[in-house]
Amino acid sequence: MxxxxxxxxxxxxxxxxxxxxxxxxxxxxxxxxxxxxxxxxxxxxxxxxxxxxxxxxxxxxxxxxxxxxxxxAATAGGIPTYWTEHSITPETLTQIQQLIAALGVRSVLELGSGISTLLIAHAFRRSGGGHLLSLDDDARWAAQTTATLEREKLDSFAEVRVAPLKDTTSGSRTSPWYDLSALDPQARFDLVIVDGPPAWKGDALARLPALYELRKHLSDNGILVLDDAARGGEREIAARWQRDFPDLHFKMVGLGRGLFVASVQKSVLDLLPA
Ligand SMILES: C[S@@+](CC[C@H](N)C(=O)[O-])C[C@H]1O[C@@H](n2cnc3c(N)ncnc32)[C@H](O)[C@@H]1O
Structure with a gap:
């Protein structure tokens, strides 16, 4: 009933x-x-x-x-904008695009490829610069996103690398998370988008390691955004990050399925709605 x-x-x-x-x-x-x-x-x-x-x-x-x-869709330049329950929501993507423009973001790391990869690459092409590296644990999905990037001639603005999940101990917990051997240890990113691994496969805290593993890859003005932040698991992740990273600044944004933002600089949070 x-x-x-x-x-x-x-x-x-x-x-x-x-x-x-x-x-x-x-x-x-x-x-x-x-x-x-x-x-x-x-x-x-x-x-x-x-x-x-x-x-x-x-x-x-x-x-x-x-x-x-x-x-x-109006600004996508003909790139297919298919929104599924797995893709980022258009309102969240719009907010991220606004942050990219306002902060002059040039380097993005994304966990979980898809429509976000294509549209951010397209925005970089329109604005004349920037690069997104997307890690995906699913080789077939990564190949599909790569094929679309190539077809749309966006492959110099975004690249998808396969990063299989491997047991990772982070935040006092061990769980399958991306193998970062595909990532240059010296790489720094202005923006990290956490939209994977997929939590619907059963582990509500699947995205917990992101900030523990990627804090050192944030630039001096860097931000990390966690999508689907309104879910119970992500709210728990947000609470743990706030407890364990007193040097960062945080804000929960009630957009799409919820967006939790961690920023090196406090002033960046003023650009976001409540
Ligand atoms: C939340 S999704 C990533 C969504 C992506 N950022 C986007 O905006 O489309 C996380 C993972 O789910 C997998 N996936 C399976 N089917 C998918 C679909 N239809 N759309 C997006 N991701 C899918 C991919 O391996 C992806 O990395």
Whole structure:
């Protein structure tokens, strides 16, 4: 039984309780009926307001999603913008693109390739410079993103490297995470986008190692953004990072599926909505 139906049935039963109690206490039947009707109306109004507010929020979020998707498609220069449940949301990508422009970001490291890789590479081509390196644990998916980059002649602005997951001990925990041997140990990035490994495979803390492993790769003005930050696992990751990195500055942004931002410079956070 779905949650709303369960809540409705529970509320219907609860609305009848005062009437039944009144009858049990010997109060007249007509008063019990009036009280029951009153309780029923109260329940209907309360549940109706709750459901109306949920439906309004859903529709507002879909409108934001559509508006962002249309905006991104308009500037995508014909690159296919297919949004799946795995891809970054258009509103999150738009926010990241704004950060890239505002901060003059030239070097990006991404964990988890896809539409974000293509569209950031396209933005670099339009603005005249910048490079994105994307690590992906899935060789087939990496090859598909690479093929699109080549077809769209974006391969000098972005590269996808296969980085298989291997057991990594980070933040007092061992879990499968990207093998960084594909990464130059001296490399520094202005922006790190954490959109993998996929947490839907079962480990809610799959992305925990990112900041522990990549802090040393952030430039002096660097930022690291964690996508899907509204999920329970990512909220736990955000709390652990805040505890373990007192030298960094953090902000949770209520966009898309949530974006948690860690920044070397505090002033960068002022560029973000609350
Ligand atoms: C959250 S996804 C990365 C999404 C990517 N940043 C984007 O905006 O499209 C994490 C991983 O899921 C895998 N994946 C499988 N199917 C996918 C799909 N349809 N779209 C994106 N990633 C997919 C890839 O290995 C990818 O690295």
């Amino acid at each position: 779905n949650r709303d139906l369960r809540l409705g049935l529970l509320a219907a039963v609860a609305a009848m309780v005062p009437g039944i109690l009144l009858v049990a206490l010997g109060v007249s039947g007509s008063l019990a009926v009036i009280v029951t009707i009153g309780c029923g109306v109260g329940v209907i109004v309360t549940l109706g307001r709750r459901w109306h507010s949920q439906a309004t929020k859903r529709s507002e979020s879909q409108t934001t999603h559509l508006r962002s998707a249309i905006g991104v």
